[in-house]
Amino acid sequence: MSLSPEILHKLTAIVGETHIFTDEATRRHYGHDETEDYVFPPQVVVKPANTQEVADILKVANDYKVPTTPIGARTGLSGGALSIYEGIGLSMERFNKIIEIDELNLQVTVEPAVITQILREAVAEKGLFYPVDPSSMGSCWIGGNIAENAGGARALKYGVTKDYVLNLEVVLPNGDIIWTGANTLKNSTGYNLTQLMVGSEGTLGVITKAVLKLLPQNSHNVLLLVPFYKAHEACEAVSAIFRAGIVPSALEFMERDAIDWTLRLVEGISVPVKPEHQAHLLIEVDGNYPEVLMQEAEKIVGVVEQFEIDEVLFADSDEQKNALWKMRRSVAEAVKSNSVYKEEDTVVPRYMLPELLSGIKRIGAQYGFQSVCYGHAGDGNLHVNIIKGDMSDDYWKTQVPLGIREIFELTVSLKGTLSGEHGIGYVQKNFMDIAFTRTHLELMESIKRVFDPNNVLNPGKIFPDEL
Amino acid sequence: MSLSPEILHKLTAIVGETHIFTDEATRRHYGHDETEDYVFPPQVVVKPANTQEVADILKVANDYKVPTTPIGARTGLSGGALSIYEGIGLSMERFNKIIEIDELNLQVTVEPAVITQILREAVAEKGLFYPVDPSSMGSCWIGGNIAENAGGARALKYGVTKDYVLNLEVVLPNGDIIWTGANTLKNSTGYNLTQLMVGSEGTLGVITKAVLKLLPQNSHNVLLLVPFYKAHEACEAVSAIFRAGIVPSALEFMERDAIDWTLRLVEGISVPVKPEHQAHLLIEVDGNYPEVLMQEAEKIVGVVEQFEIDEVLFADSDEQKNALWKMRRSVAEAVKSNSVYKEEDTVVPRYMLPELLSGIKRIGAQYGFQSVCYGHAGDGNLHVNIIKGDMSDDYWKTQVPLGIREIFELTVSLKGTLSGEHGIGYVQKNFMDIAFTRTHLELMESIKRVFDPNNVLNPGKIFPDEL
Structure with a gap:
């Protein structure tokens, strides 16, 4: 079904002829993100220039009940930006300005299509720090980070x-425009619609501006790579470090396969990896006082030495640090270049990590799939990449999801949940019954209806197909 | 109007005869908090023992459409716990257990009637840190802190x-029980009902358990008291400290009157205050490395010395530190012992503080009221105590609110908002139109209706009388 000429005419009147596209190549381009190999092209792609144009588009969408999907950098891993019911693909790419870096108040006002890394670099030039650094920060956008409540290292x-x-600043599905809160560090004034909007995956409104808090920039950091002979001990070490009173600035876990595949893909990284290492922890501490950081690093070494480890690598140059971070950030890409995969974004209280990891391997063995696990172990967030390899399409589509269901059941039984930072989007929605009761899901759906009674904004996401 | 015998009978059947009260003394006792001199007794006070009893009470309240007000420690400053439509006063006082301090995951599970300071001390014994410290922490409860999104120093x-x-764990107005999220540090799984509940002032559900994040305890701190000859320069120094790259652990502002009144009320505090000091900043840095803290303290002195200050006091014993903190925490009590007052909880981006302060004084002069200002200047949160003194009741009730309206209009024009940490409750609700558009308020009201279609839970709070 194609959109009526009347609708297309109205959309053209809003964005102008040069910012509306119905050709197949463009629709297809905006029809995929980084989620497996899914492609769901919208019927039309529009690229509004400003908040009022977004509002006008949503009014048309509401009048004609056309599904409308906000589209960001398309780096998402849960399919939140896929136009699964076709309709209008609302690309926010023209919202790409850093409006103001407020050095006096340590805040930045930014449009949603600013690349996260560009924002980080722009504020760093003023001695300020925006700490959130998803692995995709070189290409993902702030708007998508907010929509998915992105995390990072x-x-x-x-x-x-x-x-x-x-x-x-949010455009509501009916075209009304609101600011959700105030530019203050604390706020007890009415319901927290700011936090309701964060992580709502573009289903409650379209973000057109964001005011973000900044910190003073830290001047120093120390980075360690610790090779473990046993993967579960690497997981155990994670909570031991916190229990020793240290809060590292990064604590990343990588299974052996994650590193191997990455080193094959990414050139020029030299890391002393031996066949007998089962996993590595990449550990960073940061601050302004180098001598303190060395003390903290030594405390960390004291903790990890209680486990069976090989020699700890102290990265002592920026070059070496960048290489280690490049390795860590390239894992997803490396896995993807190897095989189609499903990525689960499990998260548990951090002490539960060893149990989660061993459970994932047990379930994988039972269902016959290989998984590559890595992630932000410091906050209990383990990315589980399930490899398709030469598995049949039928098994991949019918049996593997049963194994994933078991993984999520385990996660929830450990007081964790389905997604730590990727969102539910399209691919995880039919697992939501594991984390939430029917009452709870109905409550969320009722909130969705308050914002979007006609269900035009990013329909088919978050909520299970059958409630 | 009294509650029917049928309703009282059903409530008695739920909580038992020893936990339901209709005598005037008890009703009056539960009819006030720390907000001005308001008293709104409920018709009946019930004290449930557990989550199921809360659920059963709310079912009765819904069946009979009886207004029901959750009551905590009654230390609130916005009247959130006042039974303004009488009905059922739901005292949560029997929910007073720390259920589990999870040292492995740095979390605590707690019931809502645990006193904040008791929680802080209990986790400190395990080397852990719950940082939130409202001035009333010796008597306020965690449940109220969550309901109002309390802050502190x-x-x-x-x-x-x-x-x-x-x-x-929340009991919804219809008696359903949900857990809002998961026990994880990050979560991108559905709408963030946890954050919607925080700060909703008991209007969306009754909190019966909370899982809170803890940090490792810091071992050291340094505390400075800086006397300023000009109050607006004290405000200016606040953002200058952050711009110098320092994040203090406390940065409190006290006007001269606030200190004077407090020193008259609280005995045994020796502070070198001179008549020519207009304001003081109390500044703390904390961490694990004393030599680093001294360096930070010296940097801070370097910043404040750019303003006209008198000699900086370094508190060098625990006794002296405790005395300074006691002084700061006693300001509200001191003002109260002097006069009935209205407390406004203005908050702005911190660089706007000098402009806020001078505006408040200008408006006060215009309306003929004295204000004592103090608060958490580091996050732009200024408590404005407007003194009744010998003002007529009529002027207090009709003219002073017009001045308060001007103060809030100024606050919002500076990109701030009505409340930083006290909530809107009963006393600020008719100022909400200053901070929010009608669209926005209607959106919040629609969310309220999703949770509480019969408007039985804490009615008459947050939303203006006329929308």
Whole structure:
């Protein structure tokens, strides 16, 4: 079914002829993100220039009940930006300005299509720090980070996106425009619609501006790579480090396969990896006082030495640090270049990590799938990449999801949940019954209806197909 | 109007005869909090023992459409716990257990009637840190802290209550029971009902358990008291400290009157205050490395010396530190012992503080009221105590609110908002139109209706009388 000429005419009148596209190549381009191999092209792609144009588009969408999917950098891993019911693909790419870096108040006002790394670099030039650093920060956008409540490697010390969002300009599905809060560090004034919007995956409104909190920039850090002979001991070491009174700025876990595949893909990284290492922890501490950081690093070494480890690598140059981080950030890409895979974004209280990891391997063995596990162990967030390899399409589609269901059941039984930072989107929605009661899901659906009674904004996401 | 014998009978059947009260003394006792001199007794006070009893009470309340007000420690400053439509006063006092301090995951599970300071001390014994410290922490409860999104002196470095709430057990107005999230540090799984509940002032559900995040305890701190000859320069120094790259663990502002009144009320505090000091900043840095803290303290002195200050006091014993903190925490009590007052909880981006302060004084002069200002300047949160003194009741009730309206209009024009940490409750609700558009308020009201279609839970709070 194609959109009526009347609708297309109205959309053209809003964005102008040069910012509306119905050709197949463009629709297809905007029809995929980084989620497996899914492609769901919208019927039309529009690229509004400003908040009012977004409002006008949503009014048309509401009048004609056209499904409308906000589209960001398309780096998402849960399919939140896929136009699964076709309709309008609302690309936010023209919202790409850093509006103001407020050095006096340590805040930045930014449009949603600013690349996270560009924002980080722009504020760093002023001596300020935006800590949230998803692995995709070189290409993902702030708007998508807010929509999915993105995390990253520094979340264990600095928190996730939600901890930096002070205020949002949002276009509601009916075209009304609000600011959700105030530009203040604390706020007890009415319901927290700012935090309701963060992580709502573009289903409650379209973010058109964001005011984010900044910190003073730290000047120093120390980075360690610790090879473990036993993967579960690497997991155990994670909570032991915190219990020793240390809050690292990063604490990343990588299974052996994750490193091997990455080193094959990414050139020029030299890491002393031996066949007998089962897993590595990449550990960073940061601050302004190098002698303190060395003390903390030594305390960390004292903790990890209680486990069976090989020699600890102290990265002592920026070059070496960058290489280690490049390795860590390239894992997803490396896995993807190897095989189609499903990525689960499990998260548990951090002491439960060893139990989660061994359970995942047990379930994988039972269902006959290989998984590559890595992630932000410091906050209990383990990415589980399930490899398709030469598995039949039928088994992949019918049997593997049963194994994933078991993984999520285990996760929830450990007081964890389905997604730590990727969101539910399209691919995890039919697992939501594991984490939430029917009452709870109905409550969320009722909130969705308050914002979007006609269900035009990003329909088919978050909520299970059958409630 | 009294409650029918049928309703009282059903409530008695739920909580038992020893936990239901209709005598005037008890009703009056539960009819006030710390908000001005308001008293709104409920018709009946019930004291449930557990979550199921709360659920059963709310079912009765819904069946009979009886207004029901959750009552905590009654230390609130916005009247959130006042039974303004009488009905059932739901005292949560029997929910007073720390259920589990989870040292492995740095979390605590707690019931809502645990006193904040008792929680802080209990976790400190295990080397852990719950940073949120409202001035009333010796008597307020965690449940109320969550309901109002309480802050305190350490919020500028450590955040407010919302930043520590991982998961909540909540009884919904219809008696359904949910856990809002998971016990994880990050979560991108559905709408963030945890954060919607925090700060909702008991209007969306009754909190019966909370899982809170903890940090490792810091071992050291340094405390400075800086006397300023000009109050607005004290305000200016606040953002200058952050811009110098320092994040203090506390940065409190006290006007001269606040200190004078407190020193008259609280005995045994020796502070070198001179008549020519207009304001003081109380500044703390904390951490594990004393030599680093001394360096930070010296940097701070370097910043404040750019202003006209008198000699800086370094508190060098625990006794002296405790005395300074006691002084700061006693300001509200001191003002109260002097006169009835209205407390406004203004909050702005911190660089706007000098403009806020001078505006408040200008408006006060215009309306003929005295104000005593103090608060958490590090996060831009200024408490404005407007003194009744010998003002006529009529002027107090009709003219002073017009001045308060001007103060809030100024606050919002500076990108701030009505309440930083006290909530809106009963006393600020008719100022909500200053901070929010009609669209926005209607959206919040619609969310309220999703949770509480019969408007039985804490009615008459947050929303203006006329929308």
